[in-house]
Amino acid sequence: MTHATNRPVEIGLRLYRALASAFPYEFRNAYGDEMVQMTEDAIDEIWRRHGVLGLMRLLLDIAVRVPAEHLAELRQDIRYGLRMLARSPGFTAVALISLSLGICIATCAYSELHGMLRDLPGVANPDELVSLQAPSSYPAYQRYRALNDLFSSTFAYVAPVPFGISGGGHTERIWGQLVTPSYFSTLGVHPALGRFFDRTYEQSGGAPAVVISGRFWREHLGSDPAVIGKSLRINGYPSAIIGVGPKEFLGASPALFAADIWLPVTVEAHLAPELADGALDRRDLAMFQVVGRLRPGVTQAAAEAELNAAAQQMQQSYGDTDRDRKDPRVLLLDAGKMIPVRKQDLPFFREFFLVLGGMVLLIACANVANMMLARAADRRKEIAVRLALGAGRARLVRQLLTESMLIALGAAVPGYVLCVCCMDMLSQLRMPLPVPISYDLSPDWRALLFTLALTLATGVAFGLVPALQTTRPSLIPALKEGGHIQFRKYRRLSLRNALVLCQMAASLTLLLLTGYLGLGIQGTLGVQEGFNPRNMYLISLDPVRDGYSAQRAADFLEKLLLRVQRLPSVTAACLTDTVPVAMDGNAGVTFSTPGGPPGGAHVEWARKHVVGRGYFETADIPIVAGRGFRREDEAAGATSAIVSEYLVRAFWKGQDPLGRQIEVGIGQAAGGIGGMPGTIDYRTGALGSGRRLYEIVGVAKDVTEDLVVNKKHPAIYFPLRPADYAQPSLRGVTLMLRAVPAVDAISAVRREVTAMDSKITPFNARSMAEQIAQFMSMLKAASWTYGLIGVFGLILASVGLAGVTAYSVTQRGHEIGIRLALGAQKRDVLALVMKEGAALVTVGTLIGLAFAWAGMRALWGMFFSVASVAFSDPTMLVGAPLLLAGLALLACYVPARRSTRIDPVVALRQD
C-alpha cells in the first residue's frame, strides 16, 4: 500500500520502525513485522482522523509497550528461575548457605574497617584535623599554637583522666579529659545545653566549671533540663556544670579515650592531680595530645616539616641532650577518624580486612560457579535445541543470569542479618583495659549498600561465565547423539577444573593463615608461670579522687592495709600499682649500666613494675637473691630496685647483680600504633626525663604474663611510695591479697573500707582468675573466629571438589560403561575417576602453600605481636595440607564410588 507523500506520516513511520526494533528479541521475531505492517496500514486513517495527536498517541503507545515487554520477560525469567531452583533443592540450599556466609564475612570485614575509619561523629570537616602522634609538653604546645600559617586553630588535651564523681554516698569513676578552651571550637561542635569553655578559662583561678557529655547527662542526670548551673562533686570538690555536649559526641578520640566530662587545663590541682606541680610550665611532662585544624591548602607533609623545625629549634634553645637527632620528632596522624592512623598505615588495615573477607567470598563464589557450571552442562541439550530453534543467545544468557542473581539476592538477606548479629556480639566484647574502650561497629546504611553491590557483583561473577559457556553456539557436539564421548588422553584444563584449583589454593591459604593465628593464640592461653594465681583477689582504690589530700590518702591506705592484713581470712596483702597479667604491654623503662662493660653501655628496655611492700610474698613470686622491698625503700630519696632473673641472665651473664647500679630513664616501647590506651603513664614521676641511678637490692624470679607466653621480658620492680598515692595511675592503687580458700575476701575488704570511711568507693574488684580470663577473652574470641573462618573455607573446598567429581562421573558414564563392558575391574574405574581428583588436589595444594607463604611474610608483623608462632612449625605446615587433601579426597571418593556401580548396559544405552 502506498502512502501519499506526507512528511509527518513518514517521520512517524520511521520513528515507529526504530522503536519496534527495541522490542525483546522473541517478541520482535514473533510480532514485529506484523505490527509494523499493521501500523503502515492504519497510519493514514489515523492521520486523517486525529492528526498530529494521533501520531503522537501511536508513538506513545509503542514507547510504553517496549519497556513493558522487557519487564514481562524479566518476570518470566524470574518465575522460571525460581522454578528451576526449587527443582534442585540441594544445590540451592548449598549455594545459599555458602554465599550468605561469604557475604556475611565480607560485609563484617567492611563494617569493621569502616567502624575504625569512620569520621568522628559530630565534628565539622574531620579531614582537616591532624594530631601529633606522640604527646607533647604544654610549652611545646604553646609553640606549635603560634604557627598560624599552618593551623586555623589548635587545641591540646590530656586523656584519659579519671574523675571521682560523688553523689548519693558513693563515688563513681568517670573518665574525662582536661582540655584547652579552644577544644570545642576547633572541633566545631556546639553545645546541646548551656555553653562551652571560652577564653576566660585560659586563666586559672576562676570558679571550677565542667562540661558534661550528652551520654553522661542522659545516664547519670536523667536528662534533667535544668542541669546548667547545678553543682557536681568532682574528686570531692564542687564544680558547676556550664554545658552539655551534643548527643553523640564523646570527645576528640572517642574510640580510645571516650570522655564523659571535660575540665579546663587551668583547674586547680585538687580537681586534677595530673596538673600538680606546675604541670603547665614543665617542658619534660609530655602528656598533652595536640590536635590542629589545617588551613586549606596546607598539606600534612608541609605541616610536619614545619612542626619538626619548631621542635628542633626548641631543643636547640634549651640545650637538650638529643638536640642533634636526625630523625623526625613530630609525626602527624589523621585525627578526623575514629582510630587515628597514619596515612601510610591505612592501606595495611584496608588490605588485611578486605583480603580476608574477599578470599572467603571468592571461595564461596567459585564454589557456586562450579556448581552452576555442572548444572548448566546438564541442560546443554535443552539449551542447544532452543538456540537452534531461534532463541536469542542474549535472552538465554539473561535467563541463566537471572537464576544466579536470585541466588545472590536470596543469600544477601541472611548474610546481612548474620553480619549485624556478629557485629553486635563483637561490639560487646570488652577489652581488659582500665579505660573502657567502646567502639560501635554496627553496620549502617553504607554497609547495606556495600552488601548489595557485592551481591550484584557476585551474582554476575558466578553466573555469567557458566551462562556464556553453556550458550556457546557450537551446537553440533551437543546435538549429536553420543557426541560427548571423549576419550581424553591428555587432561585439558577446563574452566571447571581451574575453578576447583583456585578454590583449593584459596582454602589452603586461608586454612594455613587462620590456623597459625588461631593455634598460635591457643598456645598462649592459660599458661601463667612464675606466680600462684589461686585465691588471689584485687580491688582498686583512689582516695584522692574521693576528695582526700595526698597525706590523708597515704594514711588511709596504710591503715587499711594493716586492718586487711589482720583479717582472719587473709594470709597476705599488699598495696601495689602494677599487678600481674595486665595489659601493660608497652609501658616500660630504658636502662643501661653506667660505666664500661661487662653489661656494656647499651640502652635496653625493661618492663616496669611499681609494687608495694609484701608484693612478692602476696603473689608468691620467689626472691632468688637479695631481698624484697622494705619500708626504708619508700623514703623520698631511696633508689632501690629489684630486677628479674631474665635481666640478670641476659645482661650480666649470671654474675652477682646485688649492689650494682643501673641508670634508668623513661621509655615507651615503639612499634604498632603507639602505647595501648590505659598504659600511658602521665605522672610526673613517670615522665620526668633525665636518668636516675638505682641500686639493685634483689632479684625476683621471672613471671611470664604477656600475651605471648614464650616471649620473656626483662623486668624492673620499683617501690610504691606514699607520694604515689597523691597521683595514682589510671588503675588507681590496687590492694592485692591472698585469702584462705572458699571465702569472700572482697566483701570483707569492702566492709573494712566502709567502716573506715563510707565515702571512699573501691572499684574494679576481681579475683586473679577473673583477671586472667578477661585478659585472655579477647584472644580466645579472635582464635575462635579465625578457626571458624578456616574451617568454613575447608568445607567449601571439599564440597566444591565433590561436586566436580560427581559431575565428571555423570559425564563420563558412557565411557565408564564401555570400559566396564570391555572388562575393566571396579577398582580400575575408581582409580580412573580418583586420579583426576587427586591431580587437582596436588596442584591446588602446591599453589596454596605458595600463596600462604607469601601471605604470612606480608602479615609477619601482625602475627608476631599476638601469637608465638614459628613458621617452620611442622604441625601446621604438614598438617593443614594433609587435612585439606584428606578431606578433598574423601569428597572425591563418595561420588567416585557411584561410578563403580554403573551398569554398563544401562550406561551404553543412555544418551
Next chain:
Amino acid sequence: MKLPINPESFLPLKPHWFHVLLSLADQEQHGYGIMQEVLARTSGKVRLWPATLYGTLKRLMDEDLIEESATRPAPEQDDARRRYYRLTRLGRRVLAAESERLEDLVRVIHAKRGARERRAES
C-alpha cells in the same frame, strides 16, 4: 497431564481482551482486521493501537485463549503476509463466561432502574 483450567479464573476479563476475543468469536482474523472490527463495533470509541494490540495478542496466546490459525481464508481475502488468529476451546468458554457475567450485570442494572422509576412514579 495438564489440569483443566477453570474459565472463571480469568474473570473479570480486561476490556481489551474481551474486545479481541469477541472479534474472533465468529471468524478468524488478523491484527488489522481485529482493530477495524472493534473500531466499527464501538463506533470509533475504542481503538486498539498496534503495540497494545499485539501485546494483548501475545498474552492471549500465552494464556492459551487464542491460537494461530492453520487454515487460511479464501485466496481473494487472504493476505499472505499476515497471520490469522482464532479462539481456542478455552478461549470460547472464557468469552462465554465473561459475556454471561456482563449480561448478569446489565440485568441487575435494569432491575434497579425499573425499581427507581416505579418509586419515582409513586
